[in-house]
Amino acid sequence: MEYGAILKACRKRAGMTQEELAERLHMGQSDISRYESDKQEPTISLFKAWTENTQSPEVMAAFLLGIDGVTMMQQIMMTFGSAIGMILMGA
Template identity: 40%
Template sequence: MQYGSHLKKLRLIRGFSQEEMGEEMHMPRSTISKIENNKMELKLSDAIRWGQVTNAPEALAAMLCGVDIASLTKLLTMLVGGIIRWI
């Protein structure tokens, strides 16, 4: 499975450039680019760090488990909306 585009989205949502992400991850910007373009695999320890840096460990965990993040987000939004209407 290729995770690059998902990792890039997490980085962009956090508002980091590749350079800033590299600084946070203690990696060169070029390594961030390679990971996001699926030219280099991300080690599990780095994946965990990516989730911490982007403040989205649950999204990263879902992605690593093969869960479609967009579907999960939609489901959770509907669930929370239903609970709020119920209250």
């Protein structure tokens, strides 16, 4: 399963840079980049720490319940889509 887009969406929704999240997770920015680009698969403990640090507990719950990544992304976008659109549109 590819987690990169989900992890990146959690980080961006939290308004964090890769550097900020890396500091919180005690790793390098390049590690964050590898996870977000699906070059490395996160352990369950890292996935948990990531969702805790980005205040995305619903992502961890969905993961544990076996909800696929597409469904998770759709839920994130439905919940926060308007805010993301405003940011992208420069509002």
